Amino acid sequence: MADRKILLIGTAAAVGVLAGGALFLTQQRAGDPYAQCTGSAVAGGMDSFGTEFTLTRDDGQRVTSAEVFNQPTLLYFGYTFCPDVCPLDSARNAEVAAIMEDRGETLQTVFVTVDPRRDTPEVLADYTDMFSDDMIGLTGSEQEIAAVNQGWRNYYKANDEDDQEYYLVDHMTNTYLVMPGGHTVDYFPRDALPGDMADSVGCFLDAT
Template identity: 80%
Template sequence: MTADRKILLIGAAAAIGVLAGGALFLTLQGGTDTSGCSNSAVAGGMDSFGTEFTLTRQDGQRVTSAEVFDRPSLLYFGYTFCPDVCPLDSARNAEAATLLEESGKEVQTVFVTVDPRRDTPEILADYTSLFSDDMIGLTGSDEEIAAVNKGWRNYYKANDEEDQEYYLVDHMTNTYLVMPGEQTVEFFSRDTPPEQMAETVACYMDAAT
């Protein structure tokens, strides 16, 4: 990792969160889901989120969605060059996972890039290590990343028309709870605190036992 990149990531982790561009088309509705763990729902139901995939992990290994989601997982779509939102959200997700682990519940965090051109496995390894030794980073071809994002209805767009090196990427900032069996059951907006996230995840885990 270059010195400039380290400075960027360290500064980003301390930055004040600003919502990244991108249209949020998840429609929040009142009500409670069948597990009693959430007070929100999404148009079409959470069953419509997710897809099978094969992507490249930060260690260079190709892995399937079944291999990734072998335990409750907090799934986030972002990119390593993101100056503010992604580092803060990744740190929040890692903190929620730590809170759950402290209460005896095993949860992992998963980071899927929306910028496969720059986010090589090596770059993802550097990035994920800043937040957790257990965070999984995933990349792939443009087509593979597009398919995964489509599966989770995630909007993203690279603003690279004028700059092919230091461009930013608009993207949604939801975190999804994916249970073993590749079932997406909940999502969290970026203003959800880690304590609330951990409480909700624990509820789903208890309901599944």
């Protein structure tokens, strides 16, 4: 009988701890307007992504991060000489923006190069225009591009040891959702589908 009482007390205590933990998590998430939309869990949270910057837009103008992120944005890091991944991802991101436009929502797309040596503003303009008239291309100095990539934890490496002209660049392929003011709220892997991305973006826009 004593053992039964101990078991019941232990079970009740465990339930209490679980209930308390659930309440604590609910209270913690209650202050987050995007809690129901976030699909990504990363160390440090999404607030750890991003940085202020000044880069060169594909029309040759110098722009700040505040000027770029003046509306909801899909942000992607790639390069124009990329043979396969970057064109596919850029086309998908442009499709997501088109879906949102059909739904009456505004979503811009931004392409930041990881290959500033070859990706001049003119090269970026020709490249982004293949996917959307509204896609923004950004480049800068080697140091500026390195700082921006570091801000979004984006790994990249040019394989140019043997060829300084036709080299490839290793890089990550996440697409980030950045809200006005430069607040990164989520990211999408390269296998994310346009419709699913649009639904997720819509959730964030509705919660804003």
